[in-house]
Amino acid sequence: ACQCSDFCEPLIKDAAxxxxxxxxxxxxxxxxxxxxxxxxxxxxxxxxxxxxxDVMYAAADSTEAYVQPKRDNGQWLWAISFSVYILFMFMFxxxxxxxxxxxxxxELKNDASATMLTExxxxxxxxxRRMCAQPLSAYFSLTNLHLLPKSRRFLYDVISNKEFDFFIxxxxxxxxxxxxxxxxxxxEPPWWYQPILDCLSYVFSVVFCAECALKLHVLxxxxxxxxxxxxxxxxxxxTVVGFCFDYLSFLPDLGISAITSVIRIFRIARxxxxxxxxxxxxxxxxxxxxxxxxxxxxxxxxxxxxxxxGVLGVNLFASVKSGDTLDSHxxxxxxxxxxxxxxxxxxGEAWNELMHDLWRDETYWFxxxxxxxxxxxxxxxxxxxxxxxxxxxxxxxxxxACVQTFVGWNILPVIYWVSYTLFITFMLMNLVVxxxxxxxxxxxxxxxxxxxxxxxxCWKKRDPDQTMMIPLCEGLRFINEVLEEDIIPREVFCPxxxxxxxxxxxxxxxxxxxxxxxxSPDGKVDFLGCxxxxxxxxxxxxxxxxxxxxxxxRGHAERAELNWWKRGGxxxxxxxxxREQ
Numbered sequence: 001a002c003q004c005s006d007f008c009e010p011l012i013k014d015a016a017x018x019x020x021x022x023x024x025x026x027x028x029x030x031x032x033x034x035x036x037x038x039x040x041x042x043x044x045x046x047x048x049x050x051x052x053x054d055v056m057y058a059a060a061d062s063t064e065a066y067v068q069p070k071r072d073n074g075q076w077l078w079a080i081s082f083s084v085y086i087l088f089m090f091m092f093x094x095x096x097x098x099x100x101x102x103x104x105x106x107e108l109k110n111d112a113s114a115t116m117l118t119e120x121x122x123x124x125x126x127x128x129r130r131m132c133a134q135p136l137s138a139y140f141s142l143t144n145l146h147l148l149p150k151s152r153r154f155l156y157d158v159i160s161n162k163e164f165d166f167f168i169x170x171x172x173x174x175x176x177x178x179x180x181x182x183x184x185x186x187x188e189p190p191w192w193y194q195p196i197l198d199c200l201s202y203v204f205s206v207v208f209c210a211e212c213a214l215k216l217h218v219l220x221x222x223x224x225x226x227x228x229x230x231x232x233x234x235x236x237x238x239t240v241v242g243f244c245f246d247y248l249s250f251l252p253d254l255g256i257s258a259i260t261s262v263i264r265i266f267r268i269a270r271x272x273x274x275x276x277x278x279x280x281x282x283x284x285x286x287x288x289x290x291x292x293x294x295x296x297x298x299x300x301x302x303x304x305x306x307x308x309x310g311v312l313g314v315n316l317f318a319s320v321k322s323g324d325t326l327d328s329h330x331x332x333x334x335x336x337x338x339x340x341x342x343x344x345x346x347x348g349e350a351w352n353e354l355m356h357d358l359w360r361d362e363t364y365w366f367x368x369x370x371x372x373x374x375x376x377x378x379x380x381x382x383x384x385x386x387x388x389x390x391x392x393x394x395x396x397x398x399x400x401a402c403v404q405t406f407v408g409w410n411i412l413p414v415i416y417w418v419s420y421t422l423f424i425t426f427m428l429m430n431l432v433v434x435x436x437x438x439x440x441x442x443x444x445x446x447x448x449x450x451x452x453x454x455x456x457x458c459w460k461k462r463d464p465d466q467t468m469m470i471p472l473c474e475g476l477r478f479i480n481e482v483l484e485e486d487i488i489p490r491e492v493f494c495p496x497x498x499x500x501x502x503x504x505x506x507x508x509x510x511x512x513x514x515x516x517x518x519x520s521p522d523g524k525v526d527f528l529g530c531x532x533x534x535x536x537x538x539x540x541x542x543x544x545x546x547x548x549x550x551x552x553x554r555g556h557a558e559r560a561e562l563n564w565w566k567r568g569g570x571x572x573x574x575x576x577x578x579r580e581q
Contacts, residue, residue, distance in 0.1 A: 028069075
């Protein structure tokens with residue numbers, strides 16, 4: 001029997017024999033099932049998939065208390081039990097919790113934006129806002145082409161040609177493939193290998209620089225209104241700067257070689273231009289871009305929680321004795337290290353082992369033949385000189401304090417880490433998933449991109465000079481062509497009628513009979529007006545009831561258009577302003 005029961009325990013069977021032979025009988029894992037509380041904590045740990053395989057293997061090897069484990073003693077019982085637990089709790093219950101968080105987030109978002117509008121009205125206003133959010137250059141990079149010099153007009157036709165885009169995209173793809181053949185000099189490639197790669201790099205760089213210079217000459221200031229053009233200009237500048245540094249790489253004292261290596265990384269970014277042609281991948285990338293903006297609020301909440309838990313961790317665990325995981329790479333000795341440690345734990349990396357290192361008390365360390373200073377005696381403020389003299393504080397010191405207890409129980413590390421895992425890993429990180437899903441749904445619901453592209457192609461056929469104005473009869477034919485049906489009856493087109501259109505042939509009760517087109521005194525309509533009608537007719541078809549439903553939100557749509565006009569919506573008129581005048 002133990003004479004000092006607080007710091008040892010009586011051993012029997014294999015455990016006693018092990019101790020008699022001068023060895024240590026100690027657990028192989030930090031987790032255990034010694035009581036209900038510890039069992040629940042262990043199950044919570046493996047619910048986060050941290051170390052669950054090790055716990056399963058240890059359980060499969062277990063025999064009975066104080067008896068040496070036996071390999072695969074109960075493998076069929078415990079392997080199946082743990083697998084079922086992970087399958088049910090992690091893959092179903094935990095992901096069900098993710099679904100609840102996402103659903104609640106979308107519900108609160110819908111409640112915050114709830115109006116008296118119907119679903120069709122909300123969709124229509126969203127389409128109007130997307131249309132008005134784009135500058136004129138998003139549809140046509142240049143207008144009034146008939147005013148350009150012939151050479152510049154010719155070059156504009158070249159850079160606007162689809163074959164030109166395919167050629168540039170092919171060069172980007174080939175350049176990316178060529179960059180993948182880069183090998184280390186230690187692999188001893190043939191003498192001709194690297195010169196060929198350098199030659200290809202120069203050729204492609206010349207092509208990209210020529211494309212940039214050509215577009216700058218043709219588009220002038222309008223070149224920088226397109227985000228893809230700005231991205232391409234940045235890539236070209238980085239490439240040119242990189243080549244300049246290559247020729248200065250013989251100056252090692254300036255650190256040019258390191259700068260050159262960093263610049264080469266940015267050359268690879270040009271591959272993102274391929275997204276412009278891949279519509280499906282472009283939607284995913286657009287959803288990611290939208291989500292990044294919306295994630296600002298979530299990131300601020302995450303930073304607030306890291307601030308809160310970081311300050312709390314420094315106050316509770318700054319001077320705690322180091323362990324296996326609580327070491328120089330993860331600790332709470334100051335706020336900076338606390339944030340790094342917490343961010344690492346938010347990814348699920350060894351958070352439970354950090355908790356177990358902090359959970360160790362005086363009894364544990366004495367059983368291991370070591371010791372720690374009771375937290376009440378480790379008074380840094382009152383006894384700093386004494387602690388510094390014993391190398392327990394100060395530069396290069398190894399803190400040796402025990403964790404502060406609560407009513408005699410060392411439960412603060414458990415409360416700290418379990419609450420952190422629940423709030424950060426399970427809730428905030430899944431809130432990020434909700435925001436990304438919302439951005440993807442918005443991108444998927446905003447299926448106006450292909451419709452706008454079709455409108456641009458059809459408009460160029462009728463307005464090759466891109467004056468943005470065509471006759472009314474051509475505008476109605478344009479609407480029919482884009483919608484790929486004669487939604488406007490053929491009998492409406494009458495060469496002898498005013499503006500070539502006989503609107504008396506249209507039934508006023510139909511959706512077409514309520515066309516909202518602003519016609520100039522010379523009988524012409526502009527691009528945005530026709531685009532707006534195409535979007536509206538695609539949504540309501542020729543159904544008068546749905547049209548009246550959209551008319552009920554005219555005020556909201558007009559405010560969106562008016563805001564576009566106030567921001568300087570190009571050279572085209574705003575239809576709501578025309579009506580007000």
